[in-house]
Amino acid sequence: MGPALEVKDLCRGFGSRRAIENLGFSLGHGEILGLVGPSGAGKTVTLRILSGILEGTSGTASICGISVASGNRKIYEHFGSVAENHPLPGHLNPFEYLQLRACLKKVRDGRREATCALQACGLLRYGKRYRIGQLSHGHRQLVALADAILGRPSLLLLDGLEPRQLPAVLGELPIRPAVLVSGRNAAEMADFCQKTIFLDRGRVVVDEKREQRN
Amino acid sequence: MFNFFALLTYEWRRISRTSDFFSAGGLFLLLSGLLFLFALLCYVGKPQTVSPFAFWLGHGWPMVLLLVPPLSADSIAGERSAGTLDGLLCASPAAVLLAKFSALLLHYLLLWTVALALQPLALFLASLRLPFPLWSGAELFGALSLLPLSGALYLSCGLFFSTIARTQAQAMAATFVLLFGLLFGPSVLLRFLPACRWPILEDILVRLGAASQNGWPDRFLNFGTVAFYLTATGTILCLSAVFLRSRPFH
CATH class of the missing domain: 3.40.50.300 (P-loop containing nucleotide triphosphate hydrolases)
Structure with a gap:
């Protein structure tokens, strides 16, 4: 490999x-x-x-x-990325956003994967309650990180x-990606x-x- | 296909969750109601000069000019300026464009459906009655059928400019100018075009200028007109997809 x-x-x-x-x-x-x-x-x-x-x-x-x-x-399907001030759609809540990204990245069982990614980033309680536009900068970056680890890519x-x-x-991920x-x-x-x-x-x-x- | 529905849901949420979705929609309904009453009063004054087909479509054109450019300009150019377009482009550009186009058409048709449904209310409030000739079934059906067809073409033009323009303002201005030309240009050109020299061009102009010309209702719903609008819409969407694939402004 x-x-x-x-x-x-x-x-x-x-x-x-x-x-x-x-x-x-x-x-x-x-x-x-x-x-x-x-x-x-x-x-x-x-x-x-x-x-x-x-x-x-x-x-x-x-x-x-x-x-x-x-x-x-x-x-x-092989990498996930987080940019400085990662642009995110403010009109969606984190869960809706991750479900969309899972679908675009062709991740199987998108709902479950989105929940796992939110959990890994400590965002589960914000998942459906707030829209991304209402979150702080730090939390928005964590949503971007949750998006990056979605589908267990080989590289972050x-x-x-x-x-x-x-x-x-990274400790929450079953297979550790290259970073x-x-x-x-x-x-x-x-x-x-x-x-x-x-x-x-x-x-x-x-x-x-x-x-x-x- | 699975991507398409996810993208369509995304785009519809983007449209419907903005703060001005209801206020802009309300303003559109108010203006279209006032325009309808104004057109009706003009028609009652001299009914024989305007066909019912031209009446039903004609009074809507100023609203189309106001509606389509801001609606479509935001689709791609807005996403690009917000930086969220790159995230969508891990799907195919064609799926992204098709979803955006479908959401725009849905919004456009929703506004027109509500506007048409509220016309009886406008008549009631203004204590007016619809003159009998306007109830001509075939012409009313033709006009209503042309509304989504022409809407699709105009929205695809707007989407095209939104794809190639750097900013929303540029896309909006270009769409406005093109629509103005499409709506009012054909009847002007047809007046000055030497008859039968360019029959294909004449045919295109006749079909494009559907509602701005009086006296051609026997042609509006034939297969050629439907095929023309669908082909033109499809071609413009394909061109937009090619531009989107080339990732301009990177």
Whole structure:
């Protein structure tokens, strides 16, 4: 079985500005990788390209062997993503939203899976009572996380989530997915991730494993 | 197909759970009632100049111009500006478009059904009676049949602009201009078009300008007209799906 995520020489520019340059790494199944860097380092752009929201200028990225740029919708069954300020439809309640997402992702037994995802994220009591638009920012991010873990994907792409929230959620999952998480706090990320990549102005400046740190 | 119903439910909730669903609907009903009474008073003044078919459809066009652009502009452009479109696009763009189109058509027909059902109330409040010639069954049926057909075409145009426009305002303006042209352009063009030089163009213009022309009720419900409206709607929806698949503005 190939890696959960493989990125080779990925570049993206906005006009004359290079957001990321020759980014390359791979992530095995069940591993946790942290992308660390200051604002503007290229973390969000990388995650947006991997989620299929942005296109890379050059280079390749594949999730479970399926190229992100191929337009193959089967790829959505293999990963879940949370963006910083994840856009969610405010007119639905979390349960309705997760049921819709389960249907779009072709998850079997969507009702049960939606309930399990809400439970894993500690949102069961908000599930049908409030609309997403009425929830706080933190709770909305948890709804996005519940969406990401729906259908037990092989890979989670997480941007702007507090790593402290993650162990509890990941502990609820029967099979631990590979996780690519971005953040600014290097110490916090180092505790949580097995491997960390430090980015600065779109370039990898340090690439280290937990064993090397110890 | 399973996706389609989930997306249709989503879209209907999106439409019906907005704060202005009832207020905008109420305003539409009030304006269409007033317009109906105004058209009726004009008809009573000189009934022989307007066919019942043109009366039934004609008084609704200003409302179509007011209704379709804001209704359709929000569908894709609104989702794009809110950032929620990407989440939907893990389904096929065709399913997303078809669900959005169906929800729009449902909303459009719901508003018109309520507006038509309230017309007797408007007559009662204004102490007016519907003149006998307007009860012509065939023309009334023809006009009512053309309402969903033309509505489908106009909404598909609105959806197309909502797909290709960057903002809701751009989509709304483009739809308004196109509808204005579609509603009033054919009768103007037909007046100046040299007769029989371009029979296909003339045929399209005659069908497009259904209600803005008097005296063609024998053609309005034939197979050609229905096929024309359905084909045009389908083509525009397919074009929109192609644009949506190419993910513009990424």
